[in-house]
Every structure is written in structure tokens, then in C-alpha cells.
Amino acid sequence: MDMDAFFAAIEGRDNPQFRSLPIVVGADPKGGRGRGVVSTANYEARKYGIKSALPISVAWRLCPTAIFLPVDGKRYQRVSGHIMEIIRPFGEKMEQVSIDEAYLQVSGFGHRVPGTSYRLSVDSYRIAEEIAKQIKKRIKKEERLTCSIGIGPNKLVAKIASGHRKPDGLTIVEPRKVQGFLDPKPVEALPGVGPKTKAVLENKWETKTIADLRKRTKEELINTFGKNGAWLWQIARGIDDRPIKEEREIKSVGRQTTFEEDINDSRIIVKAIFKLLEEAFVELRGYNLAGKTLTVIVRYAGFETHSSQESLKENLSEEKAKKLCLKLLLPYLDRGQKIRLVGVRVSGF
Ligand code: TTP
Ligand code: MG
Numbered sequence: 001m002d003m004d005a006f007f008a009a010i011e012g013r014d015n016p017q018f019r020s021l022p023i024v025v026g027a028d029p030k031g032g033r034g035r036g037v038v039s040t041a042n043y044e045a046r047k048y049g050i051k052s053a054l055p056i057s058v059a060w061r062l063c064p065t066a067i068f069l070p071v072d073g074k075r076y077q078r079v080s081g082h083i084m085e086i087i088r089p090f091g092e093k094m095e096q097v098s099i100d101e102a103y104l105q106v107s108g109f110g111h112r113v114p115g116t117s118y119r120l121s122v123d124s125y126r127i128a129e130e131i132a133k134q135i136k137k138r139i140k141k142e143e144r145l146t147c148s149i150g151i152g153p154n155k156l157v158a159k160i161a162s163g164h165r166k167p168d169g170l171t172i173v174e175p176r177k178v179q180g181f182l183d184p185k186p187v188e189a190l191p192g193v194g195p196k197t198k199a200v201l202e203n204k205w206e207t208k209t210i211a212d213l214r215k216r217t218k219e220e221l222i223n224t225f226g227k228n229g230a231w232l233w234q235i236a237r238g239i240d241d242r243p244i245k246e247e248r249e250i251k252s253v254g255r256q257t258t259f260e261e262d263i264n265d266s267r268i269i270v271k272a273i274f275k276l277l278e279e280a281f282v283e284l285r286g287y288n289l290a291g292k293t294l295t296v297i298v299r300y301a302g303f304e305t306h307s308s309q310e311s312l313k314e315n316l317s318e319e320k321a322k323k324l325c326l327k328l329l330l331p332y333l334d335r336g337q338k339i340r341l342v343g344v345r346v347s348g349f
Contacts (some may be wrong), residue, residue, distance in 0.1 A: 004167035008042035022066035024339035029060040093244045106246040156240035174244035183211035254342025262301040290315035293348030296328040299341035
């Protein structure tokens with residue numbers, strides 16, 4: 001289950017005067033000079049090409065008459081909490097994967113289909129469909145929001161199916177339909193295929209669709225992509241054995257900031273990144289977590305983005321993190337290029 005245009009849908013619901021207009025939630029556009037990014041946009045605004053992570057200034061250029069609203073994280077979190085409460089009782093297990101997305105396992109009565117990783121029998125798909133319809137109805141009634149649901153034999157297929165017919169979609173992919181469902185999709189529909197992998201696949205083998213990807217042998221993919229190659233080989237065939245994990249694991253805690261103006265004053269940059277690190281440590285302490293790995297992210301004025309990371313043998317104290325942060329940051333300073341954004345991330349718990 002994945003909510004539709006989540007932050008923007010909540011804003012549309014709570015501000016009926018905007019509902020049918022393009023809504024963009026994100027940084028302040030400041031008349032086109034704003035420097036942050038778009039969190040999300042409703043489907044009206046998406047018609048103009050506005051989407052998550054686009055610079056807010058570009059969004060402004062694409063549709064200056066859109067309603068631009070700031071991110072009200074607390075309110076969205078409350079709605080999210082209630083939606084997860086609605087869903088949870090419908091399944092044996094639930095795994096929340098982001099503020100607006102969760103997997104629900106409804107397969108206890110299924111059996112393993114020999115020679116596959118599939119667990120659901122055909123009848124359980126009818127039950128799953130009924131559950132999905134009820135979930136959609138409840139969310140619509142209680143939160144006046146729509147979601148899209150995908151039903152499949154594993155997380156991989158369910159996730160791709162959930163995005164198949166957005167918004168307000170319901171897509172069921174039974175085991176015997178999996179390959180036919182996946183094959184025509186572009187490779188970037190697969191989790192873990194970002195712009196880099198996509199480019200390599202296209203340049204090396206003219207691979208565009210999942211059907212094309214299946215023409216590559218496991219060896220070819222491992223030779224080219226390492227461990228990720230084996231994963232690609234597997235998911236191109238719809239195979240995924242990852243269990244539904246009830247407790248959502250926090251994998252990392254990070255913060256980033258875009259400067260009001262591009263800067264090259266090292267003192268200000270260091271001060272800013274230390275402040276981010278301090279905030280990240282407040283959050284870490286809240287979860288009672290400590291990590292061994294620190295990542296520093298630097299984006300230059302031209303959007304060229306770098307990250308550099310290092311792991312210690314022991315957990316990072318705030319003090320050690322600051323030292324390591326400086327070490328990772330220094331090579332990016334005084335390169336004659338102004339800096340637009342810095343970020344830090346602690347992981348390796
Ligand atoms: P998504 O589910 O990726 O997007 P969405 O719900 O807005 O739209 P869709 O209908 O395509 O699912 O993300 C959920 C929320 O997370 C989104 O509403 C805003 C936030 N978000 C960001 O703040 N930045 C991002 O880059 C992305 C992808 C999401
Ligand atoms: Mg969503």
C-alpha cells in the first residue's frame with residue numbers, strides 16, 4: 001500500500017479551495033529564486049512535469065501559478081500513524097517502509113508452489129483482493145485520502161504492482177502472471193536500478209525493458225555489477241524471498257541543508273555541517289542508536305553532488321563523528337567551486 005501524492009493530498013484535503021489546483025509541497029519558491037527541492041506534488045501539478053526532488057525554482061518555472069506550500073511534517077506523520085493503524089489488523093504481519101508505504105502479509109494459509117518462491121494459492125488472491133478493497137474504503141472514509149495497492153507473491157511484485165495504476169489503483173499479479181507483468185516494464189521499475197545501472201544496461205547491451213534484462217546471463221550481470229548483478233538476475237524473474245519484517249529497522253539518520261546562497265566560506269560550511277551532525281545525534285539518542293559509519297554529502301553550485309563515507313570499528317560518539325566529518329569534508333572545500341548543499345548521515349548500527 002502506497003498513499004497517492006501523500007503530502008500534497010493531505011494539503012488538498014485540508015484546503016478544499018486548492019483541491020483541484022496544482023499543489024506543490026516543499027521548499028519556499030521565493031518567486032523563483034528559492035533553493036530547496038520539491039517534496040511532492042499532486043497529480044494536477046505533475047501534469048506540468050513537477051515531481052519529488054526537483055529544484056523548487058524549476059517547479060516554479062514549470063508552473064508559477066501552482067499553490068506552493070511548506071512541509072508540515074508533524075501533521076503528515078499523524079495521518080500516517082492513523083493509516084498504519086487502519087491497515088495493520090487486516091494482515092498477519094505489517095512492515096511500514098516509509099511515511100506512506102507499508103507491506104502487509106495475508107498469506108498464512110498459502111502453500112509454497114514447488115520450484116518457485118511463491119506462497120499464495122489462487123484463492124488467497126481473491127481474499128487479498130477483498131482485503132485491499134476494504135483497506136481502500138476505510139482509508140477513504142476515515143482520512144478522505146486515496147492509496148494504491150499492489151498484490152503479489154512477494155514484496156518485489158507487490159511493490160511494483162502498487163505503482164502500476166496510480167492514483168487510487170488496485171493491481172493484482174498472480175504467480176502465473178508475474179513474468180508477463182514485469183517483462184514490458186522499463187528496467188528502472190526494479191528496486192535498486194537507478195540512473196547509473198540503467199545507463200550501463202542500455203549502453204552495454206541496449207537493455208531497456210525487464211524482458212531485455214532476462215536475456216543476460218547471471219555471470220554477465222555479476223561480472224558487470226558485482227553482488228547487485230545476482231539480485232538483478234533474480235528480480236528480473238520476479239524472485240524475491242525477503243520476509244516481511246514487523247519492526248521497521250532504522251537504517252540511517254541524516255540531515256541536509258541548502259544554503260541561502262552558494263558559498264565557499266569554509267568556516268560557515270563547517271559550522272553548518274556540525275549543526276546538522278548535532279541534530280542527527282539528537283535523533284539517534286532518541287532511538288537509542290549509535291552507528292559506526294558517517295557519510296558526508298556535498299553538492300556544488302552546479303548540482304554536481306559528491307558523497308564520501310568512512311566506518312570506524314567502534315560506534316561514533318558525537319565528538320568522533322565531528323572529527324571524522326571534518327576529515328571527509330575537507331577535500332571538498334577550497335576547490336574553487338561554491339557549495340550549495342551539505343549533508344551528513346550516520347549508519348552502520
Ligand atoms: P512517495 O510515495 O514516493 O510519493 P507520493 O506519495 O507523494 O506520490 P505517489 O502517488 O507517486 O506515491 O513519497 C511519500 C511522501 O514522501 C511524499 O508525499 C513526500 C515525501 N517525499 C519527499 O519529501 N521527498 C522525496 O524525494 C520523495 C520521493 C518523497
Ligand atoms: Mg506515495
